[in-house]
Amino acid sequence: MKLLTVNFLTCAVKGCKGSAASFPLHFEDAELEQREIGYNPTFLSNILPRLDWDAITTTALELGFTNLPATKPDGSFETADEHKVMRDLHTLLMETEVVQGKMVCRNCGHAYQIKEGIANFLLPNHLV
Amino acid sequence: MGTTSPNQGSQEYEEQHVHNVYEQIASHFSSTRYKPWPIVQRFLQELPPGSVGLDVGCGNGKYLTVNPNVFIVASDRSVNLVKFASQHRPHASVVADNLSLPHPSSSFDFAISVAVVHHLSSHPRRVQAIAAILQTLQPSPETEQNPSNSKHVGGKALIYVWALEQKASRRGWDEGDEQDVMVPWVMKTKSTQVGNENSETFHRYYHLYRQGELEGDIVEAGGRVAESGYEKDNWWAIAVRNK
Numbered sequence: 001m002k003l004l005t006v007n008f009l010t011c012a013v014k015g016c017k018g019s020a021a022s023f024p025l026h027f028e029d030a031e032l033e034q035r036e037i038g039y040n041p042t043f044l045s046n047i048l049p050r051l052d053w054d055a056i057t058t059t060a061l062e063l064g065f066t067n068l069p070a071t072k073p074d075g076s077f078e079t080a081d082e083h084k085v086m087r088d089l090h091t092l093l094m095e096t097e098v099v100q101g102k103m104v105c106r107n108c109g110h111a112y113q114i115k116e117g118i119a120n121f122l123l124p125n126h127l128v
Numbered sequence: 129m130g131t132t133s134p135n136q137g138s139q140e141y142e143e144q145h146v147h148n149v150y151e152q153i154a155s156h157f158s159s160t161r162y163k164p165w166p167i168v169q170r171f172l173q174e175l176p177p178g179s180v181g182l183d184v185g186c187g188n189g190k191y192l193t194v195n196p197n198v199f200i201v202a203s204d205r206s207v208n209l210v211k212f213a214s215q216h217r218p219h220a221s222v223v224a225d226n227l228s229l230p231h232p233s234s235s236f237d238f239a240i241s242v243a244v245v246h247h248l249s250s251h252p253r254r255v256q257a258i259a260a261i262l263q264t265l266q267p268s269p270e271t272e273q274n275p276s277n278s279k280h281v282g283g284k285a286l287i288y289v290w291a292l293e294q295k296a297s298r299r300g301w302d303e304g305d306e307q308d309v310m311v312p313w314v315m316k317t318k319s320t321q322v323g324n325e326n327s328e329t330f331h332r333y334y335h336l337y338r339q340g341e342l343e344g345d346i347v348e349a350g351g352r353v354a355e356s357g358y359e360k361d362n363w364w365a366i367a368v369r370n371k
Contacts, residue, residue: 005220008180008201012230023232037217046178047199050237094218112230118210121203121224128139128228 001119004093006059007051011105012112012121021107024055027062028111030101037094041086044093045075056093065092136308136333137250145333146247147205149313150187153330154208156315158188167359168242169194171286171366179237181283184226184261185244189213192221198238201231226257229264236264239285243362245345246289246335249308254335258349258367261285268352268368284354285367287346292336294361307336337363 006024016022053072060068067088077086102111103119110127113120135141150157164172168191175181177197186192186202187209193216203224204210213221224230226244239261248254265283295302299311310331317326343353346367356365 001214001222002220004199005201005222008199008220008232008235009222009230010232012224012228014228017233040218042177043197043199043218046197047180050178050180050199116211118207118214119222120207121222121228121230122205123225123228128225 001098001114001117002094003059003063003096003098004047005119006103007055009103009119009121011107011110012123013105013108013110013127016105016107019107022105024052024059025103025105025112027059027098028102028104030063030098030114032063033097033099033117034091034095035097039087039090041077041083041090044086044089045077048072048075060092063096063098065096068092137253141249142247142333145249145310145331149330149332150206151208153313153315154188154206154212157313158209158212161188161190164191164194165242165288165359165362167357167364168240168286168288171238171240172198175238181236181238181240182229182231182261182264183219184229184239184241185247186210186213186221187243189216189219189221191240191242192216192219203229227253227260229260231264233263234266236283237266237281238283239264240288241285242288243290245287246337247333249333249335251345255345255348258287258345258351261287262346262349262351262367262369265369268370282368285351286364287342287367288359288362288364289337289342290334291358291361291363292338293358297361301336303338305336307338309334309336339363 011022073085076082098114099117101114104111172194175198179198181200183200183202186204200219202213202221207223210221210223245254245257248257268282292301293303311334313330315328342363342365346353350370351367352370354366354368
């Protein structure tokens, strides 16, 4: 599961939807893998306005990535510096995959397993 | 064939008559599902680049190949089908139940749910499934506090279900027929002995939608129908949020 996905996921438990603590979900025991995918700055630039930057930063720091800009980049990629920012973002959001581990909701504490790169949000009966 | 099972309308029933079947036929099913249906293809192609949306009940992810300029988080209840879906870039796929979606509310530009809602085995559960999709969409601008913000467009969902009225199809159902049916899936399995071919038949539960029924379910789920129609044995509708 690529890291971009995490910005669009929250706890599947109904009662958690309204709680700020349920977003983003927090990684535990995450095993990462880099998988190359073609650099597409236009795609990233278009998606950027839809990202919750605080949540991206939280996720990145949890996984040990400390080189994110403090504020959301504006998505331009004219200069070499801007390209560098976009390339770093591409590496982090598009190419970094969580292949194993769990994602935990800080509201209810439920942990969702990630196996072979696929996160499983099916709830046990008592949480449905 | 009608169904009068006592637990129809429950998650256990769908586990037995929908989820377990797809899990077992996943590979064979996936090999037969690759051609996008025209209405769904058009809906996805017309989205502005950078749109973010959901494919609820994505199956093998055949709609993830249509538009690489949007980002789709796809989900399905079948782990085996999600394994196929997760191969399509730049999108993402997770395992989830469509009545308990793992997505933030009021966030998405679009959603599709193609040939999914008809697998829910009671009217309240089908309405609930549609409501769960609507909840993920950005609210419609008409109900926004600041309607002058003309750049803001609410999210829209394309929902696609099997029609009762399909007289010309192989199944031949039509108006007046039983709407809750078990539909066979015949899977050929090669035997170890050369030349021997066996087949196994699985049955999936479907609710066949009458004309107008999908629109009714959408309204009941708190949505508004922006557009709707019929395409080759299926009813479809594009829904937006009312509140």
